[in-house]
Amino acid sequence: MNKSTWPTYDRPPSVAFIDVDGTLLAQTTTFLFATILYRRGLIRRSFLLRGLYHGLQHRFGRLDYGRLISIGLGYIRRVPVIELQRIAYENFVEHVQPRLYEGVVDHLNAVRRQGTPLVLVSSSPALVIEPLSIYLGCSDMLTTPVVIERGRLVGIGSGPPCYGEGKVYWAERWTETRGIAMNDAVAYADNWSDRGLLERAGRAVVVHPRGRLLRLARQREWQIVRPRRPELAT
Numbered sequence: 147m148n149k150s151t152w153p154t155y156d157r158p159p160s161v162a163f164i165d166v167d168g169t170l171l172a173q174t175t176t177f178l179f180a181t182i183l184y185r186r187g188l189i190r191r192s193f194l195l196r197g198l199y200h201g202l203q204h205r206f207g208r209l210d211y212g213r214l215i216s217i218g219l220g221y222i223r224r225v226p227v228i229e230l231q232r233i234a235y236e237n238f239v240e241h242v243q244p245r246l247y248e249g250v251v252d253h254l255n256a257v258r259r260q261g262t263p264l265v266l267v268s269s270s271p272a273l274v275i276e277p278l279s280i281y282l283g284c285s286d287m288l289t290t291p292v293v294i295e296r297g298r299l300v301g302i303g304s305g306p307p308c309y310g311e312g313k314v315y316w317a318e319r320w321t322e323t324r325g326i327a328m329n330d331a332v333a334y335a336d337n338w339s340d341r342g343l344l345e346r347a348g349r350a351v352v353v354h355p356r357g358r359l360l361r362l363a364r365q366r367e368w369q370i371v372r373p374r375r376p377e378l379a380t
Contacts (some may be wrong), residue, residue, distance in 0.1 A: 153369045157262040160330035163317050166227040168336035169353045171245040176270045178241040202328035226297050238277035247373035269309040288316040313343045
């Protein structure tokens with residue numbers, strides 16, 4: 147099924163698992179966040195360049211996300227978490243919210259009003275996407291676990307990073323603890339690395355798919371949407 151608009155559901159899904167980067171907006175929330183950190187002198191330019199390189203790896207489904215986030219945490223472990231949280235909210239207001247795809251907020255509001263809990267599923271640390279989660283009225287977030295000691299991020303927590311098959315792991319744990327069948331869920335994603343989650347859910351919505359994911363979406367008759375990017379003020 148190929149449409150340019152967001153879907154509607156006659157039978158509301160039991161839960162909506164929603165990828166963030168590329169699915170809700172074209173940019174990467176963590177990279178936008180890192181840009182603010184760089185401008186404030188909290189990280190070096192080399193990490194931004196490394197982020198661009200790994201962004202290309204993600205696009206082609208070859209990203210070692212566990213290594214990337216370990217490197218990223220090494221850069222910011224000296225910054226208090228409370229300061230990172232403040233910057234995350236500024237990042238949301240200034241850079242994330244204005245870049246959300248057209249119609250996605252109204253669509254997710256409608257899904258939530260039908261009684262479907264919204265759950266963001268992202269490889270980013272929770273503090274980066276928490277403002278977006280609150281804005282969308284999400285019930286929960288599934289993110290790469292991190293360890294906080296004495297008010298600072300010190301490393302990755304137990305369990306796999308919430309990337310690739312890691313998203314399936316965390317989504318299955320979420321549904322199991324609530325007695326929900328994955329077949330009754332819907333998953334939203336945009337990248338080949340997310341195919342496991344898309345296949346595991348009972349319904350799938352793919353956003354601006356390309357290459358292998360586009361071919362798989364057509365083969366599986368998944369919903370394809372191509373929302374417009376908003377026009378940003380100059």
